Amino acid sequence: MRTPAFLLIWLAVSAAVFAASVWLGNDYIFFAGYVVLQYVVLGTAWNILGGYCGYVNFGSAAFFALGAYSTVAIYKLITEHEFYRMPIPVLMLIGGIVSGIVGFGMGYLTLRLRGAFFAIATLALAVVLQTLVVNWDYVGGSRGAYIIRPEQIEPIGNYIRYLFLIMMLLAVAAITIARLIEHSRLGYGFASIRDDELAAEASGVPTLRLKLIATTISGALMGMAGAPFPYYIGYLQPSSTFGLDYAVNSIAMPLIGGTTSWVGPLIGALLLGSLQQIATVTISSAVNLLIVGFLLVIFVIIAPNGIVGLIHTYLQRKPEDFVGRRHVKAEMPGRVP
C-alpha cells in the first residue's frame, strides 16, 4: 500500500474514532484516550531506535520532558512579554526540534557504545536533564509549573477534545513515518545495523550516520509527544515528567506488540495503555507499572517477539501462505550478535 493511501485510511479511522467519542458524550474518553495515543507516539518513536536499530533507549522520559518543558518555557515567555499565544502544533514543532537536536547530540556522544552500555548512557542522560530542570527556576524548578489551559476552543468545544485530536494526528504521523522508514532504504539499513553492525559497514551501510538519523527522529517524535503535555496535565513537575512510567512504557509497549514492525508499538500501546487506563479507574493508578511488569514477564516467556512475532510464527508454519518481505527478528533488540 502506498503511503498517501495508508495515511488517508488512518486519517479516516481517526476521524471515525473522534466522531464516535464525541457521540458517546463522555469527556473522560478524551482524557484517557489522550494518554493511550501519547503512548502510541512514544512507543513508535522508541521503536525507531530500539526496534529497528537494536539500540535500547532508557531515556525516553528525558525526550518527552524536553518537549514538555519547551512548552513551559515558551508559555512563560508569552505570559511575561504578552506575545502572541502560540498554537499547540507550533509548540509541538518546537518541542520536536529541541528534542531532535538533543537526540542527535546524544547519538553523537553515545552511539559508539552498544548494548547495555548504550542503555546506561541514555539513562544517565535522563538523570542529567532532570537535574538541570530541577535547578532551572525559570520553568518552575523542583516546585513545578502551572499552565492554565483554555476551557473551550472553537469549533471543537472542550479543550481536552482538541488535545486528543492533536495527539491522534501526531500518532497517525508517527506510525506513517515508522512505516515509511520500515519500507525504505533507511529501514533496510536500520535492520542491518540491528543484526550485525560490522557486516552492515562491510556492505556499505554508513552505520553512524544512520544511527544519528534514528536518534534524531526518535527524539523529535518523543519531544512532540511531550509538548502538549503541560496543557493536558495543567501542573508540570520534574518528578512526574521524568517519571519511570514513560521510560518503562515506551519500552514495554513495542516489546509486547513486536519490535520489527510499525504495527507492534501500535498494538502494544493500545493494549497496554487501555489496560492501564481501565485499571486506573477500576483498581488504582498505582497498579499501572505492575500490569506492565506482569505482561512483560508473560510475553518474554511465551512470545519473545511480541504479538506481531506470534502472528508471523503462525504464518511461517504455512510457508506457502507467507508472502511477506521481511520476517520477524529472532532475538530481542539490543543483543549483540
Added chain:
Amino acid sequence: MIVAGPANANSATASGAAPALLEIENLGKRFGGFVALENITLSVPAGERLGLIGPNGSGKSTLVNCICGTLRNEQGTVQFGGQRLDGLQAHQRTHLGLARSFQLPRPFVSLTLADNIRIPLLYTVATRSGSRHTAHEVEERCAALLRQVGLGDKARRLPRDLTQVEMRKLELARAMAAEPKLLIADEAMAGLTHSEIEDILSLLIRLNEQGVTIILIEHIMSAVMSFSRRLVVLVSGRKIADGMPDDVMRDPEVERAYLGQ
C-alpha cells in the same frame, strides 16, 4: 625470501603498466604490546588471484581488517585504485570497490536471503552509480545473485534455515552484490566437505574470470594451491614469502613455519 614472479604488480608498475589495484606499504598494527603486523608491503594488481596463508595468529585477519577499515593501522599506508584509504571508514572503502566475506559468516539474521543481498545493492551499488534502481530491478538483481551461488530457491528463507555451505555462499553472494573490484574471502571454505570446497572454488574462479581481483585467505592448502596464481605467507605478523605458489611452498622459511625445524 621469495619475491613475486611475473604476476608481481611492482614489476608491472616499474615497466609502466597500470598501477596495482591494492598497494600496501610498511603496514604495522599493534594491540598494546603485541605486534600483530610488522612492515607489511604488498602489491596486488587487478585481476590477481592471490592466496594469503599463515598459521593461526599470524595476522591474516588483522591485515584484512586493516585493509577494509575495521581496524586502524598505526603505521604504513594502504592505497586502493590509486587512492589512499587512511581515514576512510569501512563503508566508504566498500563503496570504492573493496568487499570482504567474514571468517565466521555474519548474515543479517532477521532478513531473508534476498534482503541480505539487497543491503549492498541499496547502499553500495546505488551510492557508487549515483542513481537509484527501481524496486523491480533490485529484486531481479537479488534473485540473479542468489541463483548464481545456487540459493535461488531460498530467496525468501531466513539465514537460520541454511546449511554451513549455504551460509558461506550467502556470505559470498552478499560480498559480490557490492560489485567489488577486489574481494577478500576470509576462510570461505572452513568446515566444508571436499565437494563443497569445489563448489566455492569454482564460484571464486568464475568471479575472477569476470574481472574481480580475489585475495583468498585459507588453511586448506589444496584449495589455496589450486586457486592461487600467487601466494603470500605471513608468520607472526611478518611477510616471509611472496611469489609463485610452487616456489613459495619450496621456500625453507615457509617449510620451517609450517612444519617446524
